[in-house]
Amino acid sequence: MPISNRTGRSGNLDKEVLNKFKELDSKQPQVEPPSGLFHYTTPEGLIGIVQTTKLWATNIKYLNDFSEVKYTYDLFREMTDRIIKSKDSQIVKTFLEQFRKELIPHEMIFDAYVFCLSENGDQLSQWREYANRGIGYAIGFKGAALKRGFHRVGMRLLKVIYERHKQMQLIERVIIDSCAFLEDIETKYKDRTQANILDCCDLLISALIPYTVQFKHHVFSEEREWRIVYIPFHDIKEHIKFRPSNKLIIPYIEFGIEKLPIYSLYQGPQADFDLTRKSLQILFLQNNYSDISISESEVPLRF
Numbered sequence: 284m285p286i287s288n289r290t291g292r293s294g295n296l297d298k299e300v301l302n303k304f305k306e307l308d309s310k311q312p313q314v315e316p317p318s319g320l321f322h323y324t325t326p327e328g329l330i331g332i333v334q335t336t337k338l339w340a341t342n343i344k345y346l347n348d349f350s351e352v353k354y355t356y357d358l359f360r361e362m363t364d365r366i367i368k369s370k371d372s373q374i375v376k377t378f379l380e381q382f383r384k385e386l387i388p389h390e391m392i393f394d395a396y397v398f399c400l401s402e403n404g405d406q407l408s409q410w411r412e413y414a415n416r417g418i419g420y421a422i423g424f425k426g427a428a429l430k431r432g433f434h435r436v437g438m439r440l441l442k443v444i445y446e447r448h449k450q451m452q453l454i455e456r457v458i459i460d461s462c463a464f465l466e467d468i469e470t471k472y473k474d475r476t477q478a479n480i481l482d483c484c485d486l487l488i489s490a491l492i493p494y495t496v497q498f499k500h501h502v503f504s505e506e507r508e509w510r511i512v513y514i515p516f517h518d519i520k521e522h523i524k525f526r527p528s529n530k531l532i533i534p535y536i537e538f539g540i541e542k543l544p545i546y547s548l549y550q551g552p553q554a555d556f557d558l559t560r561k562s563l564q565i566l567f568l569q570n571n572y573s574d575i576s577i578s579e580s581e582v583p584l585r586f
Contacts, residue, residue: 286300286301286304286485286486286489287485287489288485289481289485290475290478290481290482292478292482296468296471296472296482299468300468300482300485300486303460303461303464303486304486304489304490306460307457307460307461307486307490308490308493310456310457311453311493312442312444312453314442315426315427315430316426316427316429316430316440316442316509317402317426318425318426318427319402319404319423319424319425319426319546319547320400320401320402320423320424320426320429320509321400321401321402321403321404321421321422321423321424321549322338322398322399322400322401322421322422322424323401323409323410323412323413323414323419323420323421324413324414324419324420324421324422325414325415325418325419325420326415326418326419326420328419328420329419329420329422329548330566332422332543333545333566333567333570333572334566334570335539336539336540336541336542336543336570337537337538337539338398338511338537338538338539338543339398339526339535339536339537340396340397340398340511340512340513340535340536340537340538341396341397341398341399341533341534341535342394342395342396342533342534342535343394343395343396343397343495343496345531345533345534346397346399347412348499348500348503351498351499351500352390352393352495353390354498354499354500355450355494355495355498356386356390356495358447358450358451358454358498359386359454359491360383360386361451362451362454362455362458363379363382363383363386363458364383365455366379366455366458366459366462367379367380367383370462372462372466374465374466374469374476374480375462375465375466377480378461378462378465378480378483378484379458379462381480381481381484382483382484382487382488385484385488386488389488393492393495394514394515395495395496395512395513395514395515396512396513396514396515396535396536397496397510397511397512397513398510398511398538399413399508399509399510400424400429400508400509400510400511401421401506401507401508401509402507402509403506403507404421404423404547404549405421405549405578405580405581405582406505406506406582407552407582408505408506409421409506410551410552410553410580410582414551415551415553416553417551417552417553417554417580417582418551418553418554419551419554420548420549420550420551420554421548421549421551422545422547422548423545423546423547423548423549423576424543424544424545424546425544425546426440426509428544429511429544432540432543432544433511433538433540435540436538436540437513438511438512438513438538439493439511439512440509440510440511440512441493441496441497441509441510441512442497442508442509443497443498443499443503443506443508443509443510444494444497444498444499445498445499445500445501445503445504446501447501450494450498453494454491454494457487457490457491458487461483461486461487461490462483464483464486465479465480465483468482468483492514493512493514496510496512496514497510497512513536513538519536522536522537523535523536524536524537542571545567545572545575546574546575546576547575547576547577547578548563548575548576548577548578549578549579549580550563550577550578550579550580551580552580552582552583556579560577563575563577564577
């Protein structure tokens with residue numbers, strides 16, 4: 284993501300800040316996706332994806348866990364408070380206290396859009412939650428091709444992290460590195476202490492942002508989720524669309540690549556497999572998808 288430059292830094296200092304951000308960004312977990320990733324959807328969702336080659340990324344604040352953004356920002360605050368107590372340097376303490384203040388407005392305006400996938404293509408809880416209580420489908424995408432295709436259009440495929448100790452370790456590393464960077468530039472640019480603090484706040488927020496779409500509470504761990512993520516850094520109001528749900532109007536954006544890497548399909552445990560399979564085969568062939576493996580759910584429960 285771009286780093287704010289509200290202090291007007293320039294020259295060598297600006298290069299140092301940008302290079303430090305690239306270094307912190309490169310240290311984020313780089314996990315290769317599995318061979319297959321699955322998206323649970325309704326019959327209408329399946330038809331739309333196959334016919335249009337478009338996916339719908341939902342605003343993160345409207346997902347089933349509506350509190351997940353707050354969950355991650357609370358982790359940021361908790362780790363910041365720990366490090367403040369452990370540091371003797373007054374400038375570092377001042378920096379972290381300023382960063383903590385800035386988290387409040389930043390959390391309020393934070394925006395991201397995600398398309399959710401799972402490593403498991405036949406899971407009872409996900410049939411219930413995301414696929415019309417088992418009447419829907421789980422679309423199988425080739426993981427590596429999905430990552431390559433959407434990376435080219437400025438989106439990331441990320442594995443969700445559920446373990447709290449791992450989440451805190453990752454946050455701690457970024458904050459500690461940012462503190463060390465502040466102390467380093469303060470020795471070189473002593474005449475702009477307050478500006479150095481603000482620059483490091485911007486650096487730290489930029490480096491932590493990916494975790495706001497990658498961390499979830501451990502109670503959701505059985506979903507084994509991956510996400511295609513888009514974080515807008517400019518006004519995208521003209522691209523936002525809306526769909527109704529039971530209780531809300533949900534904002535989302537459409538995105539796609541020339542051809543989606545679909546390779547398989549699970550049909551939910553409530554669907555009529557034999558009859559529907561024929562129409563599915565025609566649907567895929569009409570839209571230039573051949574050799575799609577269509578399987579019936581092995582979930583025995585009929586709910």
